[in-house]
Amino acid sequence: MSQTKNITAMDLAELACQEYWTVEQFSYLLAGRGIDTSQPHETLSNDARAEIESAISVGNLAVILGPNSDDLFYGARRIRPIDAIQWAKSKPSVFRFHKTFPDFAPYIKELTNPKLKSSQVSELEQNQYWNHLKALAERAIQDYPAFAKNKGRKVQLSDLNDWLKALGANTRETEILKKIVSESHNIT
Numbered sequence: 001m002s003q004t005k006n007i008t009a010m011d012l013a014e015l016a017c018q019e020y021w022t023v024e025q026f027s028y029l030l031a032g033r034g035i036d037t038s039q040p041h042e043t044l045s046n047d048a049r050a051e052i053e054s055a056i057s058v059g060n061l062a063v064i065l066g067p068n069s070d071d072l073f074y075g076a077r078r079i080r081p082i083d084a085i086q087w088a089k090s091k092p093s094v095f096r097f098h099k100t101f102p103d104f105a106p107y108i109k110e111l112t113n114p115k116l117k118s119s120q121v122s123e124l125e126q127n128q129y130w131n132h133l134k135a136l137a138e139r140a141i142q143d144y145p146a147f148a149k150n151k152g153r154k155v156q157l158s159d160l161n162d163w164l165k166a167l168g169a170n171t172r173e174t175e176i177l178k179k180i181v182s183e184s185h186n187i188t
Helices: 009-017 023-030 043-057 081-090 105-112 128-151 157-166 171-185
Strands: none
Touching: 009 081, 009 105, 023 043, 023 081, 128 157, 128 171, 157 171
16 A cells, blocks of 8 residues: 555544545545545546445445435545545455555554544444435435325325335335335325
8 A cells, every 4th residue: 555646644644534535535545646636537536436436335335424415315425534444454455456545554543542433423323224224214205295296196105115115225124214204294
């Protein structure tokens, strides 16, 4: 690791202590481009972003929600630096980005110290599945009025199954989400 250009030890310390990195910032770091996202994209950073997106989609890299409920759906996803660093370190030695990703080893001990962990973020809020389910619920609540309007008749609970699955919910999640949406929008 650590052929990254233009990143000083102080930069690494500051990056490691940030509350989060965006997917774009992490892809630039992974590709060895520093954190300056104003630089033009190149194939390497696009490949790094694809690796990160893949890790997020299969659940190997957790995303945290920001203040905006649309974060997971509209690209403003955030990753805790410790999660990003540990994910990158866990990759096999043939992982193409080991040569370009900065060496955060001196900062790992500080980041994993329980006294330094953010007290503002609960374990539940850091749970990837919870964030996925919460984002689905928020999206379903927000998109329900348009769904109901397009239905053209009074919506029954049974009408929600296919719609919720189209939003990305599995069978078990649809049952939970139906209860949430029905309570939120007074569906009987």
